[in-house]
Amino acid sequence: MTAREPAGAGVVIEPAARPGLTLAAVAVVQFLVSLDLSVVNVGLPQIAAGLGFGAVGLTWVIHAYALTFGGLLLLGGKAADRYGRRRVLLLGLGLFGVASLAGGFAQEPGHLVAARAAQGVGANAAGGALGVLIGGLLTQYAGWRWVMLVNVPMAAFALALARRGVVAGPAPVHGGRPDVVGAVLATAGMTLLVFGVVRTDQYSWASPETLATLAVAVTLLVAFVHVERTTTREPLIRLGLFANRSVAGANAFTLLIGAAMAASFYFMSLYLQQVLGTGPALTGIMFLPMALGVVVGSLLAVKLGYRVAPRTLLVIGGLLTASGFAWFGLISPDGAFATDVLGPSIIASVGFGLCLGPVVSIATAGVAPSETGTASGLLNSSRQLGASLGLAALGTAAHQRTGQTVTPESLNDGYALGLSLSAALLVTAALIARTVLRRTRPPAPAEQTDDRDLLPARK
Structure with a gap:
């Protein structure tokens, strides 16, 4: 043709x-x-x-x-x-x-x-x-x-x-129309939730302004759940997916680790430039060990995946990343790259890399083939929403610790608090992986997807 x-x-x-x-x-x-x-x-x-x-x-x-x-x-x-x-x-x-x-x-x-x-x-x-x-x-x-x-x-x-x-591919499937109302309700609800948290630097948690904002946010999110259950359109997600412990646990884990990682990039960038006085170009170079550590951790997860259960890798990776962030929390105004940045960057990034592959495999475990794409997309959404919620909460806490008098010392105190709280989030993520996710075994040799799968099966 x-x-x-x-x-x-x-x-x-x-x-x-x-x-x-x-x-x-x-x-x-x-x-x-x-x-x-x-x-x-x-x-x-x-x-x-x-x-x-x-x-x-x-x-x-x-x-x-x-x-x-x-x-x-x-x-x-x-x-x-x-x-x-x-x-x-x-x-x-x-x-x-x-x-x-x-x-x-x-x-x-x-x-x-x-x-x-x-x-x-x-x-x-x-x-x-x-x-x-x-x-x-x-x-x-x-x-x-x-x-x-x-x-x-x-x-x-x-x-x-x-x-x-x-x-263009095959003709699109004209089934139910996408649930635009649900998407708008979810996004608006999350945005107002973040807005309410961020504004606590001006209004206390118990103030009418904060309570009203959070109440509207919760109302929108409840309306989103109702719409997803009753819509005649194609729902964004089948809520029954969350009855699967693997799906629920993996998304909770990803939400927390997304919050911690977003906060780390934010606080460390500001620490290097506003506290240590590092230029933007050199700051970018100083981030490279963290990026490379993620690659190393991901490759290590592939090797260990043949012998260690995915849940165990999440626990190890979460605790290792938490250790790096706890080290980050010790930053000081007269710190140095090797002790305050390089060391914790390597530990935290390798730990994070260990989590990437296993959490995806767990999030799609036991899910029907027709919903695997939805489960994967949900995991990405959880990571982004976690990043925003985490940065809102930790950024506000850091700002309140900094106070009104902005000096390198006060900024350092605020960023150190934010990084220490990130470590606490990661410990919580590891606990979720340990208690919520089911115990599974590493993939059997026949399931390993490496070059050996191309060889004839042994009799």
């Missing part, structure tokens, strides 16, 4: 896919999303100075992206199933690029937060290691605006690759 030859009523077959272009498009899109998750962190002090962000308001540069990305992730998958993956991918990349351009020209805090929110929406369709390095270099030598503008040519490149390399 030739290119664009009709294939039935109203269905057009696109040109055959080019595997190389398809792989390149996927790689660039994944790199773009990973880059944006880390590139902004190093530029935060300059962003705050350039646009006049307050200490707590600065966290919304992270929140806006994480909340929309995590809150709308499942909706993006449902929309792709209904309207076509290629169409939604191109739309998302276009929105991501326009939002990045708008963020680069932001003139006040609200402009940048709105642009970050739009980026999060676009990433539903759309190099952590290189992200922090690129962010540091751009911030120091080109200005903080380029941590946003760098996404524009990359998004354009990814868009061009996707147009040529990603075919």
Whole structure:
């Protein structure tokens, strides 16, 4: 059949896919999303100075992206199933690029937060290691605006690759329409929950303002649950999935570890630049051991996975990461890279890497094949929402510890508290893995997916 030859009523077959272009498009899109998750962190002090962000308001540069990305992730998958993956991918990349351009020209805090929110929406369709390095270099030598503008040519490149390399695929399945109302309720509820927590730097937890905000947030989240149970549309998630202990435990674990890791990048970036006086470029370089440690931990998890149960790896990885963060909590105003940053970075990142693979395998264990994609998407949403909630709570606690008199010593106290609380979250995550998740055995030799599977089976 030739290119664009009709294939039935109203269905057009696109040109055959080019595997190389398809792989390149996927790689660039994944790199773009990973880059944006880390590139902004190093530029935060300059962003705050350039646009006049307050200490707590600065966290919304992270929140806006994480909340929309995590809150709308499942909706993006449902929309792709209904309207076509290629169409939604191109739309998302276009929105991501326009939002990045708008963020680069932001003139006040609200402009940048709105642009970050739009980026999060676009990433539903759309190099952590290189992200922090690129962010540091751009911030120091080109200005903080380029941590946003760098996404524009990359998004354009990814868009061009996707147009040529990603075919339309089979006709979309026109079943139930995606549950847009549920997605809006969940995202709005989580946003108000974060807003209520962040505002405790101005209003106490018992104040009418805080209680009213949190009450509305809870109401929206309860309404989301009701909509998911009663909607005639395609629900974002079947709530019965949470009856599976593996799904519930893995998502609770991911929520907590996402909170701790987001806080670590945030606090350590500010500690290096605002307390130790390190430049943005050198700060980016100092983050590289942490990124490489995650790779080492992930590879180690693959090796140990043949002999150690996934639950055990989560417990070990969570406690190891907690140990690194507890070490981070000992930072001082006259600290040094080798003792206050490098050592804990290696321990924490290797521990985090140990958790990545096992938590995915546990989150999809016992799930019907038709819901494996939903379970995986739910895990990604939990990581992003955990990052936002954790940063809201820990960032507020750090700000309250810092007090009104901002000095390197007071900032250090605040960041140290935030990192110590992150360690406590990770200990809690390890306890959840130990008590909630069922005991399982390592995969049998026949289940190992390495090169030996290609050999004839032994008699």
